[in-house]
Amino acid sequence: MKVGILGTGDVGRTLASAFVTLGHDVKMGAREATNDKAATWVKQAGPKASQGTFADAAGFAELVVLATHGVANGAVLKAAGPERLAGKVLIDATNPLDFSKGMPPRLAVGFTDSGGEEVQRAAPQARVVKAFNIVGHVSMFRPEYKGGPPDMLICGNDAEAKKQVTALLHEFGWPEVADLGGIESSRVLEPVCLVWVLYGAATGSWSHALKMLRK
Numbered sequence: 001m002k003v004g005i006l007g008t009g010d011v012g013r014t015l016a017s018a019f020v021t022l023g024h025d026v027k028m029g030a031r032e033a034t035n036d037k038a039a040t041w042v043k044q045a046g047p048k049a050s051q052g053t054f055a056d057a058a059g060f061a062e063l064v065v066l067a068t069h070g071v072a073n074g075a076v077l078k079a080a081g082p083e084r085l086a087g088k089v090l091i092d093a094t095n096p097l098d099f100s101k102g103m104p105p106r107l108a109v110g111f112t113d114s115g116g117e118e119v120q121r122a123a124p125q126a127r128v129v130k131a132f133n134i135v136g137h138v139s140m141f142r143p144e145y146k147g148g149p150p151d152m153l154i155c156g157n158d159a160e161a162k163k164q165v166t167a168l169l170h171e172f173g174w175p176e177v178a179d180l181g182g183i184e185s186s187r188v189l190e191p192v193c194l195v196w197v198l199y200g201a202a203t204g205s206w207s208h209a210l211k212m213l214r215k
């Protein structure tokens, strides 16, 4: 599969490397086609890796991952071009975090709207699936925990897209994937990120993940 990763940060590079490891061709997009972080990643990831602008990555891909600074998603999707995302699965791994008042961050949008819904509105024909936003980047691929594999929570409006992302998550090492409904469930999933952040801030440890217990 051809995968476009919008974002050069920890999440973008982690997920891009995971897709390459699984045999996919990956183009990493940034504001500038010559972005240094993307160039370093391409060099390290090998011949299945390439870089370009957000629009290049969106146009190249069959599946796109949004892994950009959450409050910049509108600008990123405008630059990517919503028409290049039409009909494609768009995994939204972002959180609309506002760091303007320091740590811990607050949600820039919430309760009656969400970052996931903003992403779906900005790319109306994309099949947006919120995933990966509730866990740190170090645990996104092949997470290993003493208590067994953690749970991934997803949501989105397109049932077929969620099925595809669920299969992908299984390949990434997430056997338990809970579907929380339509993209408006991002209103619940994005605060879960803050549960993760607050626990990390309290313990100074950033490798935790969440699991639901079942009888």
Ligand SMILES: NC(=O)c1ccc[n+]([C@@H]2O[C@H](COP(=O)([O-])OP(=O)(O)OC[C@H]3O[C@@H](n4cnc5c(N)ncnc54)[C@H](OP(=O)(O)O)[C@@H]3O)[C@@H](O)[C@H]2O)c1
Pocket: 006, 007, 008, 009, 010, 011, 012, 029, 030, 031, 032, 035, 067, 068, 069, 070, 071, 072, 075, 076, 093, 094, 095, 096, 097, 132, 133, 134, 135, 136, 137, 138
């Ligand atoms: N870090 C984690 O462990 C983690 C875990 C779960 C979810 N998340 C979420 O995943 C997303 C990515 O996090 P991250 O830490 O990997 O990276 P980040 O530093 O939040 O974002 C980096 C990306 O955002 C782009 N960007 C920043 N400001 C922009 C602007 N004004 N206009 C257009 N693009 C802009 C950068 O573009 P350039 O490449 O052009 O500079 C870069 O590609 C965030 O929404 C975060 O909340 C993070």
